[in-house]
Amino acid sequence: MSSNNQVYPVIWNDQSPAETLRGHVLLIDQTRLPNEYAVVEINRYEDMARAIETMIVRGAPAIGVAAAYGVYLGARDIQTTDRGEFLAQLEPIAQRLRATRPTAVNLFWAIDRMVKTAHQTLGAVAYLKQTLLDTAKAINADDVQTCHQIGDHGLEALPASPDKLRLLTHCNAGALATAGYGTALGVVRSAWRDGRLERVYADETRPRLQGAKLTAWECVQEGIPVTVITDNMAAHCMQRGMIDAVVVGADRIAANGDAANKIGTYSVALIAKAHNIPFFVAAPLSTIDFAIADGAQIPIEERNPSEVHTVGETLLCPTGAEFYNPAFDVTPAALIKAIITEYGAIAPAALKDQLASKQVV
Missing domain, CATH: 3.40.50.10470 (Translation initiation factor eif-2b; domain 2)
Incomplete structure (x- = not known):
């Protein structure tokens, strides 16, 4: 995942314009570099948690971005239309992701921002899920700008x-x-x-x-x-x-x-x-x-x-x-x-x- 020799280790990929909520995350598998360039597709929050733990994705800011998408992936699969129940089921997802790496504070910062967004967003659960995806994308884009x-x-x-x-x-x-x-x-x-x-x-x-x-x-x-x-x-x-x-x-x-x-x-x-x-x-x-x-x-x-x-x-x-x-x-x-x-x-x-x-x- 590179453009003009620039490397982007965490990318959100929409499967199609009509299926935005069924997109996935692409990670460069850093455990295989430099001998092999490989990309891993992440569709579930548990897979994202393991990718962080095993250092497929690593580095504090990258972990934060990955965790933000992980929160969304978990939220996407919550099967309820009740807002209160949705928020209750979101917390163990956030806790699982928090437990992956204890030192990198960006991880906790990104997860807390996602959870706070969920609690502060009013409307139907479907709208709440879309807002979480938009927030994860914003965290991603903001980090690139911040690094420059x-x-x-x-x-x-x-x-x-x-x-x-x-x-x-x-x-x-x-x-x-x-x-x-x-x-x-x-x-x-x-x-x-x-x-x-x-x-x-x-x-x-x-x-x-x-x-x-x-x-x-x-x-x-x-x-x-x-x-x-x-x-x-x-x-x-x-x-x-x-x-x-x-x-x-x-x-x-x-x-x-x-x-x-x-x-x-x-x-x-x-x-x-x-x-x-x-x-x-x-x-x-x-x-x-x-x-x-x-x-x-x-x-x-x-x-x-x-x-x-x-x-x-x-x-x-x-x-x-x-x-x-x-x-x-x-x-x-x-x-x-x-x-x-x-x-x-x-x-x-x-x-x-x-x-x-x-x-x-």
Whole structure:
């Protein structure tokens, strides 16, 4: 699902103009990239929940968009014309989708917006269902626009010199992780568009290798120069003067600016600080959770240990060893130069004053 080399990982597809309410969602299966480009058709909310859990779709904004469509798919199959009964049956659907990934706040933001829309919309159940589909489509379209804004604000925030920048990123915060264009890779794309980018260095991002598999794939699709490095090479590259700035995404940002992102991000931030290299977090307003004061309150998902001890069908570790597999870590606000949102690049300490009033479910 691409157009003019742009990738769109979550797309609503109407089967026909006369059957709008029987459309479906198309997802790029990110577990098969970069070796195979495959599209999965999603018709039921339970299938969407499993797609989120198994990381067929991944990245906080993309998960939010997918979950919004998931709420609609569940709502579409509710068999009642009674509004009160419809709303009662909608809640377990929302709860199932909320349970898929605990860290990415965009998931909860999108589901809450869908549920709130359902409760605030008056009229017949059929009209309510159509309104939910329209809301999911709006969340989808808004995210693409937001990512373009983040990309352009991020370009303005990057160092003024050198003329051609070398940027390091960790994990994938690109078009595949959003509705399109990307957050951290949105900044990269805007820099490339305006002739300010020399090269992207992509951390491989163990254990699931999203940098090596997904970030590098996106860059190759668009002809953006990309060099993949192992996670433990970042310090060496900075020490040798190969990196001008770091730009990463986030799955949840606390009110004080602490940011949760893929495991290993905190290490990169510490290394950047040691080398006086600016470290930026790029994320939409929906990623900021003003309900929590700091990063200590962000729930950290732990995933299956097989992601650590096995690659493909190859066992890397001896039988009998134990494993720890947190999916995220939290980078303290003190290590972040700015958080780049659709409203501009903002110092972490100023988030609440500048953005809290704009947070609307």
